Amino acid sequence: MLIDFLFELRRQRVNVSSHEWMGLMEAMGKGLHNSSLDGFYRLARCICVKDISDFDAFDQAFLSYFKHVYVDVAAVTDDLLDWLRDPNKFDGLSEEERKMLQSLGLEELKRMFEERLKEQDERHDGGGKWIGTGGKSPFGHGGYHPSGVRIGGPGGGRSAMQVAEMRRFRDYRKDRVLDVRQIDVALRGLRRLGREGAVEDLDLDQTVDATCKNAGDLELVYTPPKRNRMKLILLMDVGGSMDPFSRLVEQLFTAASRTGRFASFEHYYFHNCVYENIYEDAAFHKPVAVADLIARTSRDERLVVVGDALMHPGELMSPGGSIYFYHHNAAAGATWLRRLEDHYRFTAWLNPEPHQYWPRTTIEAIASIFPMYHLSLEGLEDAIRHLVRGGQRPDPVGAEPFS
């Protein structure tokens, strides 16, 4: 049943709705799939998939649903018969080969074919025996065998199965980590619109009022257009265990610091854990007291921390636990983190470490203080939703790891 393909797609997390499925059925009713598997592949893809990041999942679903169809012996038999009936196709064979083939006979050939299908448990390219592509076996397609039987797929070009199997769109998957542009796109969601700045829009109601008051003589009133009033504070962990992620953090910073994006944007650095001071520069020369930051900024500003949250438990939990030998912190790192989280109404911690490393580490402890998200496109989108609307925090470690 074709409907199983729908469920296979949904299982692969391609978000196909019944609306699209009906569209596909209508299209097939009109014969738009050209009665071929290739046509169906293209048709189904352009109707069901709406984002290149889902192409790979679609390919996988297609492969898993149609791999049995592909080697459907009954459908292939006609091809075999045709091939055997057509004497022209024997041209490329040597005398010996021809004899050998004739000696095989049709039944024999069919039997061999089925047997090999059974023996073969995966796709095969090249080689001289298995059914597949590019080989010298008489079965398969795109091969060198002078008179091979082509199974499925049109000659020349790439068949749907081949396209699906190449999985060319793997790189576009969403759970992959991001580039600046993608972060840019995601950050556009982070906004709170309000009217301020130069007056440009005509305010109709006010104009009517003003004109009335002006004894009917026209008085035009303009208001400022809507602008983003979101204020953002970005706190970045640099150095040490964060080095492998420095490029990622740099990209996030680049995207966030674009001028005009936020009403105000401040960024600070820390190493490993936040104590009484954070720094304006990544070289830790210009300290800013966390207490000052808290006193100076309003609760409505959004705080985003980027860090791997991995450290020795002592660095987080005990006073004097700072990674720097000469630095004695009177309050534990966890205390400072909690103060920050308490002050701001909306906070998020973005962690580049994959979910599976979170349990039973300091990440788990920090995730119980800050709402923590994985620094991937999906995680970032979730974090932004939380920053804009608040609502339920993610489960510190229960968050399902996607692999």
Next chain:
Amino acid sequence: MSDAFNQFSGTTTYIASDDLQQAVNVSCALEKPLLLRGEPGTGKTVLAENVATSLGMELISWHVKSTTKARDGLYVYDTVARLHDSRFGDADVKDISSYIKLGPLGRALASDKRVVLLIDEIDKADIEFPNDLLTEIDAMKFFIDETGKEIVAKERPLVIITSNNEKELPDAFLRRCIFHYIDFPDTELMTKIVRVHHPNMEEKVLDQCLELFFKLRDVPRIRKRPSTSELIDWIFALRKAGVDISRVGSGIPFLGTLLKNEQDMAILGNN
């Protein structure tokens, strides 16, 4: 396959891949908008022009900007002009309809013939923009509140929407579209495309140009990789200046037509 289907197969100046042709034809047959995505410069906008030419329909373009509102596409009610007119009394202020100007979408729906409507770079506008268009695109009709007039499409226009992926488009909107991602052409298709624009070019020179071009695209860490349109411009510049590509050593002439920012130039210099 019916005759009504399979109408579009590229034009003499536009080479469309099989996938793309099918997507256009599916969108045509199902009367659903076609959403095109892909790298900048892969011919998303040009496609609409060529679909219009090849199907013999009029093209109405709507170039979306960051300030565009969905309603602007339907109609604009010029209140200010009417107010001003009322002040000086030099036009018929009572006739509201003369102050209503149809936008591109409005014109496409009001047209007597089937037209191609291009909504270019839909992602430039506000995030909610596509959602505001849902009803109009679904029902292909709209209401002018000021005059109480309803405009219903006689022929559903063929809608082509392009997006540069700047913003995520809402699901409800996507569900109504046919989607196609214009993949970057491979060498074979690219040869065909260049041939269309430069028909009398020597085989060898073309091959060399393409080799250089694809090598350039493969340079790691380049931010803005050159696209098809840039390749065509570059070849045009080369031919105009009469540069023999086979004699050029390590440097690439007219690099400025291919790379558009200093960092990329610097990266190339280092390699």
